[in-house]
Amino acid sequence: MGSNIDKGILGERIAQEYLISNGYKIRERNYRTKIGEIDIVAEKLDTLVFIEVKTRTSTNYGFPYEAVDIRKQNKIVKSSLVYMKENGIRNCQVRYDIIEVFLFDPPKINHIENVFCI
DSSP states (O other), X not given: OOOHHHHHHHHHHHXXXXXXHTTOXXXXXXXXXSSOEEEEEEEETTEEEEEEEEEESOSTTOOGGGGOOHHHXXXXXXXXXXXXXXXXXXXOEEEEEEEEEEOOSSOEEEEEEEEEOO
């Protein structure tokens, strides 16, 4: 398989397809601020969901979710607050998820909902 960037792009595409097939509406992909990036911003019912996608070809170096440390979580939260301010979003349910994509044949997805809070 290609570079880590190629794997990440493929993983995000797989995650997006998974989300759409499970009733999510994708609002934004690769939302960037000066603080950081949010891979996918989606909504389902009355909840705004900020999603970090981690893609791996093996678990030799641990599980993908383990790469989302407290520093990364803080960047995602701060970036989500910028997103909500820029889009005039207030008083709504907010959730932070991680989607692990394992590039096996076929790919395997592990969706971890509400993995951290603000």
